[in-house]
Amino acid sequence: MQNEYDLHCLVADYLNLVLPPQAFWHHSPLEGKHKVQYRKKQKRLGAKKGFPDILIIWQGRAIFIELKTQKGRLSEAQKECHEKLTLSGALVITCRSLEEVQQFVEMTIYE
16 A cells, blocks of 8 residues: 655646646645654744645645545545635645545646
8 A cells, every 4th residue: 555655746847747837735744753853843934734735836826736546535634724725715626646636636727
């Protein structure tokens, strides 16, 4: 079974290859184990719990992708953050494979 890090690397390579030059994408590195001081600093600077893994800006639209393994589940913080993003007009999706990301990008970027 593929872990989330490996999936993320595949997706990063894919996005670098297929997104048009006018698109911008970014990963916010909020995962992993860090010291309490680091977490407090990030929170103070505006980091939000549950923020999706990938942000794509395309034609003035914010598009978010949360990556999960086949058995991975969204945390309560992720569910709440994704709901707030959706209410703000952003598009948010959870993908569990490179194929799901590919289908999503084809539908949203290359419709």
